[in-house]
Amino acid sequence: MNVLTEAATEKALVKKMNEINYKMVGQDVSVYYGDKRALFDVNLGVRDNTVTALIGPSGCGKSTFLRCLNRMNDTIQSAKVTGRITLDGQDIHDPSIDVVELRARVGMVFQKPNPFPKSIYENVAYGPRIHGLARSKPDMDQIVESSLQKAGLWNEVKDRLNEAGTGLSGGQQQRLCIARAVAVSPEVILMDEPCSALDPIATARVEELIHELRANYSIVIVTHSMQQAARVSQRTAMFHLGHLVEEDDTDKMFTNPNDQRTQDYIMGRFG
Amino acid sequence: MSVGSIVLVLLVLAVIGYFLGRGRSLSAAKRDHVKLHSLPGYYGQTVALFVAVPAFLLLIVWLFIQPVLIESRVNEMLPDSVIPEGGARSLVMADVRQIAGGLDAVLNRTGLTEEALDDGRLDVSNVRARLAEVGVALGSDVPTEVYEAAKTYRRSADTGDLLMAIAVIGTALGLGVWALMRISPKMRARNVSENFVLALLIGSSTIAILTTAGIVASLVFETVNFFKMYPASEFFFSTVWNPQFRGGSELGIWPLLWGTLYISLVALLVAVPIGLMIAIYLADYASQSLRSLAKPAIEILAGIPTIVYGLFALITVGPFLRDWIAQPLGLGNSSSSVLTAGLVMGVMIIPFVSSLSDDIINAVPQAMRDGSYAMGATQSETIKRVILPAALPGIVGAILLAASRAIGETMIVVLGAGAAARLDLNPFEAMTTVTVKIVSQLTGDTEFASPETLVAFALGLTLFVITLGLNVLALYVVRRYREQYE
Amino acid sequence: MTDMAVETTGKATMAGDARTRKRHAAERRFRLMGQLAVAIGVLALLGLLASILSNGLSSFRQTYITLEIYLDPGVLDKQGTRDPADIAKITTFGYAPLIKGSLVKVMQDRGVGGEADADMAVALISKEAPAILRNYVLADPSQIGETVEFNLLASGRIDGYYKGRVSMASAELDRNTSPEQLRFADELKEAGILVTRFNWDFFTAPDASDTRPEAAGLGVAILGSAYMMLIVLVLSLPIGVAASIYLEEFAPRNRFTDLIEVNIANLAAVPSIVFGILGLAVFINIVGLPQSAPVVGGLVLTLMTLPTIIIATRAALKAVPPSIRDAALGVGASRMQSVFHHVLPLAMPGILTGTIIGLAQALGETAPLLLIGMVAFVRDYPAAPPEGFFDPASALPVQVYNWTQRGDPAFVERASGAIIVLLVFLLVMNLVAVILRRRFERRW
Structure with missing residues (x-):
């Protein structure tokens, strides 16, 4: 490939990227845990109002990448992140960015439901409270109600808001965690295998919810289940051994992937 | 202004600062706290921290330094002539402090004003009588220099206290106003106050280092003073301990070390087999119900203060050993003895050995037991040939820790071992230990700057070094052992 | 361990032979040692507690002598001014006769002992008693002239007699007490003047000097x-x-x-x-x-x-x-x-x-x-x-x-x-x- 065409392709790529509304973009993102390198120069964008699924076999780096997006890797002492990640064009590693505000804009739902051992109300109200989002008590009630509604939990819990969040069923707990994430009005929601600890019915409920949330948020979901990726996402990114193998429309990925490894993984040849 | 009231003022100022900071941030944001970078409370918290913490630290530092400065200044005022023959400067300084304190009492009691000190109503001629009226008894008449020194001491202390109050409260107000001025809606108050809190957390965790440094410094400093008065070679190699209050003491550490080691040996001979067997039995043999009764009972032994064991040795074990064993066998007739202290101390460290061994035995992987049982070994064979050898390094570590505990134990030996420094093998004889002598040399009315008192610091340093060595070795052994099974 | 394995594989039946029996005996001995160790540990705890309790429980009870004492103004406040400063000038020696007088009166009333026993009777009462009386008066001078009932501490020896620490035999050798005094105390006890009650002072009183153990508190x-x-x-x-x-x-x-x-x-x-x-x-x-x-x-x-x-x-x-x-x-x-x-x-x-x-x-x-x-x-x-x-x-x-x-x-x-x-x-x-x-x- 000569230099000219390479530059031209580059230009075309940049043009294409400008056309699409990217909420977050990772460029050459690498992660090291001590001496071990867990992620190799990943370039991946998260589009507005889109569900992006990250798939791949265990230990492929998909969760690691997800945790880069709201800098949760900061909490692991040996972890080092290089490359550039932007949120609305702003570098999230910029010293002027407060990681706390970043996490308010990029919410997260974890693999295992982890409600605080407090009441349902307090679980949802915690985020708005520390960010000072409510001006008054009715304001706060309003935020809690609408968040629980968005998470599809309101009707089930509206009469027992003062009961402990840990007393809910697994699926309800996970939706409570989603309501908690939604309550601080994030722009992006990261979900790290949100259904892996849930039964099929609860899973279906959460997937439905993801579908509804898409209208207002950009969602990135890590999942082990190919079916789930196919059901909930519009874009899919395949990771393998710390590399981004390919990223494309979900329909295309599951019918006609470019890369043999994606093909093999989807067919269940390894996992 | 007393220290208590300064602290109280600081607290009040901090509370006021909190509300001012909170209010100022809200008014800067026109009552709409959503516009603020941080919650209003954080602005208040920032101000409160700036008001209270630096001022409080200043107060503590001042309290440490002021007495040192005043003492050195007053010390210069005292010519050598006022130091009595064979006496010590420190004793005269104690007089100075006592007179200064007494003068305060006189002024308080009689309603005299400060001027009385200068216009002759209270001077060197009548001060002894005046002090006696308020209960401050002086051994002899007061030399003019000492009286003047006492007056200076008193004035310096008063001025120092006043300056301290001004400096501390000034710091609080100054920093408080500065912190208030900085408040604006954009200010990252949460980050500021969190960094401040983090600094406090770090500061708290350095107290452990400061404590160790304080221990080492005070031990080493006075030990060096001791070796200036008494030859180190005598201390470390002499086999005679015979302190005299008129000088000419013989202060050899060997009789004390011998007593310490002998008693600790007896204690370990009691505690190690019993403690180890208890751990094994409760872990591998005992029924659930027995374990739930016996384990807490053994642990209660660990929670009983050592003074209780000491009293037990003094009033029960000692007389019992003397009346039933030592006297009938003609081995001695002292109720305090190596055996008394050793037995009781052994009981005290049984739970120490048993709970440490319990942890260590449980750390041996189940797979090892299974392997042994599968070959048809009985339970005791498994324990003796598989578990104990595997757990041996850990158990050695536990024994070392127990030994360090025994060597440093004080109250049991103070009440049970006796006070006679003696190199002897008969366990029914009273002997004494390093810790007993530290207590006896540092309590009672002895002159501080004499070798007989300062020897306690050298003993303390010896004790510290020995126990530290044992602890470090034990922790190292135990850690290595744990890593092996992780 | 290898010989053990050979042992088991070599057996055709499951019955124990001499060697197995020996191993089981060893097992029982080992188990016994374990039980012994636990027993020693528990016994040590019980022994410790028993020793402390048996020696110490009695300190919660104390022997008192109940007396009605007339706080004579002629002795305590000669000027009659009720001025605390004047009253404070009367030392504990001034109070001792009041106690003696009251004691003698009670003895006469109840018909216990005679005039000659008065000194012995006073010795029954703790030396701390006049100080307690004096503190009472200093705290409230208006009580002077009244007759007030006091529970005064009995001396340590008498207290010890009722707690089994002092016996007639030991009193014989003791110069602080005598068998006669103890017998006299018994008479007082029968007359209801001397009683043993719960010792609240033990929790509230300060320490006392070497010679007044009965007054020492925590x-x-x-x-x-x-x-x-x-x-x-x-x-x-x-x-x-x-x-x-x-x-x-x-x-x-x-x-x-x-x-x-x-x-x-x-x-x-x-x-x-x-x-x-x-x-x-x-x-x-x-x-x-x-x-x-x-x-x-x-x-x-x-x-x-x-x-x-x-x-x-x-x-x-x-x-x-x-x-x-x-x-x-x-x-x-x-x-x-x-x-x-x-x-x-x-x-x-x-x-x-x-x-x-x-x-x-x-x-x-x-x-x-x-x-x-x-x-x-x-x-x-x-x-x-x-x-x-x-x-x-x-x-x-x-x-x-x-x-x-x-x-x-x-x-x-x-x-x-x-x-x-x-x-x-x-x-x-x-x-x-x-x-x-x-x-x-x-x-x-």
Whole structure:
């Protein structure tokens, strides 16, 4: 490939990227845990109002990448992140960015439901409270109600808001965690295998919810289940051994992937 | 202004600062706290921290330094002539402090004003009588220099206290106003106050280092003073301990070390087999119900203060050993003895050995037991040939820790071992230990700057070094052992 | 081990042969040794408690002589002005005749003894009695001229007689009492003048001199211990928790943190007496804090308690699952917020349990307090805090030590009684800790 065409392709790529509304973009993102390198120069964008699924076999780096997006890797002492990640064009590693505000804009739902051992109300109200989002008590009630509604939990819990969040069923707990994430009005929601600890019915409920949330948020979901990726996402990114193998429309990925490894993984040849 | 009231003022100022900071941030944001970078409370918290913490630290530092400065200044005022023959400067300084304190009492009691000190109503001629009226008894008449020194001491202390109050409260107000001025809606108050809190957390965790440094410094400093008065070679190699209050003491550490080691040996001979067997039995043999009764009972032994064991040795074990064993066998007739202290101390460290061994035995992987049982070994064979050898390094570590505990134990030996420094093998004889002598040399009315008192610091340093060595070795052994099974 | 394997494979039947029987016998012996060890441990505990209880329980009862005493104005306030300053001039010697007079009158009324027995009767009453009478009058001069009923302490020997410590045989050899006196006491007892009742004074009265064991109480010691525990609690809980939070939640792994860790581990094992030396050298000699003061004891005990609290707090913090921290960080809480809003409250039961256990240890600690002058004989109650922190005081375990150093055997009873009080405090504290743990412990 000569230099000219390479530059031209580059230009075309940049043009294409400008056309699409990217909420977050990772460029050459690498992660090291001590001496071990867990992620190799990943370039991946998260589009507005889109569900992006990250798939791949265990230990492929998909969760690691997800945790880069709201800098949760900061909490692991040996972890080092290089490359550039932007949120609305702003570098999230910029010293002027407060990681706390970043996490308010990029919410997260974890693999295992982890409600605080407090009441349902307090679980949802915690985020708005520390960010000072409510001006008054009715304001706060309003935020809690609408968040629980968005998470599809309101009707089930509206009469027992003062009961402990840990007393809910697994699926309800996970939706409570989603309501908690939604309550601080994030722009992006990261979900790290949100259904892996849930039964099929609860899973279906959460997937439905993801579908509804898409209208207002950009969602990135890590999942082990190919079916789930196919059901909930519009874009899919395949990771393998710390590399981004390919990223494309979900329909295309599951019918006609470019890369043999994606093909093999989807067919269940390894996992 | 007393220290208590300064602290109280600081607290009040901090509370006021909190509300001012909170209010100022809200008014800067026109009552709409959503516009603020941080919650209003954080602005208040920032101000409160700036008001209270630096001022409080200043107060503590001042309290440490002021007495040192005043003492050195007053010390210069005292010519050598006022130091009595064979006496010590420190004793005269104690007089100075006592007179200064007494003068305060006189002024308080009689309603005299400060001027009385200068216009002759209270001077060197009548001060002894005046002090006696308020209960401050002086051994002899007061030399003019000492009286003047006492007056200076008193004035310096008063001025120092006043300056301290001004400096501390000034710091609080100054920093408080500065912190208030900085408040604006954009200010990252949460980050500021969190960094401040983090600094406090770090500061708290350095107290452990400061404590160790304080221990080492005070031990080493006075030990060096001791070796200036008494030859180190005598201390470390002499086999005679015979302190005299008129000088000419013989202060050899060997009789004390011998007593310490002998008693600790007896204690370990009691505690190690019993403690180890208890751990094994409760872990591998005992029924659930027995374990739930016996384990807490053994642990209660660990929670009983050592003074209780000491009293037990003094009033029960000692007389019992003397009346039933030592006297009938003609081995001695002292109720305090190596055996008394050793037995009781052994009981005290049984739970120490048993709970440490319990942890260590449980750390041996189940797979090892299974392997042994599968070959048809009985339970005791498994324990003796598989578990104990595997757990041996850990158990050695536990024994070392127990030994360090025994060597440093004080109250049991103070009440049970006796006070006679003696190199002897008969366990029914009273002997004494390093810790007993530290207590006896540092309590009672002895002159501080004499070798007989300062020897306690050298003993303390010896004790510290020995126990530290044992602890470090034990922790190292135990850690290595744990890593092996992780 | 190989021969064992050969042994088993070589057997065709499951029946035991001689060698197996030997092995089983060894097994039984080993088991017996284990049972023996447990029995020794439990017996030692029971023996210890039995010894303390049997020696000390009697200190909660005390023999008193009940007298109605006429507070004669002619003796106590000759001027009749009721001026406290004048009344204070009458020393305890002035009060002794009042007691004697009253005693003789009661004896005549009840028909016990004769005129000749009066001196012996007075000797039954503690030498502390006139002082108690005098304090009563000084506290309320208006009582002069009234007849007031007093419960006066019987002397230590008489008290000991009714507690089995003094017998007729031992009284024969004792120059402080005599068999006649004891027999006379018995007569008084029958007449109802001499009674044995619960001894409240033991908890409230200050220490007393060598010759008056019957008047010695724990008031100053309990107060001193309480002051010290207050200081320890107020200082060591916040500092310990702050240090633990830093080490567990924020500290990076580096040399500095390692240094702190090593220091904490070692301080936990440094002999307590060394802390006493530290207190003497730094707090008293350098800072110039007063000897025997609760503030110095409190500071020394704080330094000793810190490692205990730090170790317990760190374990409690560690037990809070990381998912809670993640959840808080995930909604945009800062690390400080996640710790103070979520982790710390969840760890609180564990922290409090550790703190109470640390305080219990500190309460029983004796050796370091000996070095900072708490052995001094203190009869005056310390003032209320904060000034009282700087007044001389005693402490419960030190009071025990003090009493063991006295000659009169009655002090052994007092020392054991003080131990019982101390153990009851410790028991209550540990029970609270256990209840806290049971009630609030959360399993994740």
